[in-house]
Amino acid sequence: MKAGENDRVGLLRRILVVLGNPDRQYKIIHIAGTNGKGSTGQIITQALMTKGYKVGHFASPAMLDDREQVQINNRWVTKRAFVKAYETICQKLPAEIISTDLTVFEWWTLIALQVFADEKVDWAVIEVGLGGENDATNAISAPQLAVITHLALDHTRILGSTLTAIAKAKAGIFKTGSQAAIIAPGQVPEALAVLKQRAGEVQLPLISATTFPAEWVAKDRVKVKFKGQTVISNFGLLGEYQLANLKTALAALTVLSISWTATEIENFLSQVNLPGRFQLINQQPIEIIDGAHNPDGAKHLITALRSQFPNRKFTFILGFLADKNVSQMVKDYQKCGTAFYLVTPDNPKRALEADALRQVLPRGIVCQDVRVALKTAEQVADEQTIIVVTGSFYLIKDILKFKRLSKCNSNL
Structure with missing residues (x-):
């Protein structure tokens, strides 16, 4: 049996101790x-950067390069x-x-924590990889804040098949000694009950972002009341569902003893940027990419598409991992889309083959890869077509x- 096989978090904590925590x-x-x-992590990161703090950010998955998972002030960790x-x-x-006792994600977690110490960051925004209680990132000591974003069914084979079980796994990041736990809006009652119970067990104040004053005033503009100031600003993240993430991030920032001017608030709201989340990558035809990979994400994506592009028709380029609830997502997309191109994601171990996807979506057209699918969709798109990957x-x-994009460079 490999070292720490039954207690991965405990194993990483032992390593952190010898590293000097x-x-x-x-x-x-x-x-x-x-x-x-x-999205929530990026908003918090951008806000802290606006105040002049040096901010580390650990997030997955990477979009272009593995080093992208570890960033300082929005720049990838250097090779050195x-x-x-x-x-x-x-x-x-x-x-x-020995080094091979650790998984790839455990290595990246340790490297991120060590890099942030070496580079003397002031703050680190650490995103859980999967779950919470047993995730590698939970090896950390009590954080300043613990934040729970929207909970839904995903990774059910690992985390459990109910929202109660999933909430229990996520609530594992609550620790005695933290300042507070922030809970995103829209949690179902059974999940919220679990979060409240865990917070009480570790004596952690629980703050809901549900009533936080933030609202859309246009497709890309928001109005927020934050730290006593009311600001209307462009917001760098598109999609109706981003309002819940914005509320969660601002609720977390409100707890901190940091003040922001109206100009600073407007700056960090407008400068927030996150590749792969309702990202516009082309104007003619309009092309949107979004990393929705579970039914909850798919529903939010469809709502955002219909809101941003009323009375338009949608062509979907779809590719899924085999362990996802593909049938439910396909069912939802068929209510919205008029054409479908099917591809196999570049993950040999977990990808659902496009031919297998076609069995669930018979009207879909199987393509060699996503590039072929995109070019094919572009050739037949008219002025009313929105292409969604x-x-x-x-x-x-x-x-x-393919597009050689590392950040959003267009606005709707």
């Missing part, structure tokens, strides 16, 4: 949830900093632990590499 050298905001972690952290960890591993982040990665 790098996670205690800066303040951490720990984020778990089914959907919305990336990566190697330095890796060598430090290797040199200090306990004798009974979604289903898996692996599909989004392929598109971003």
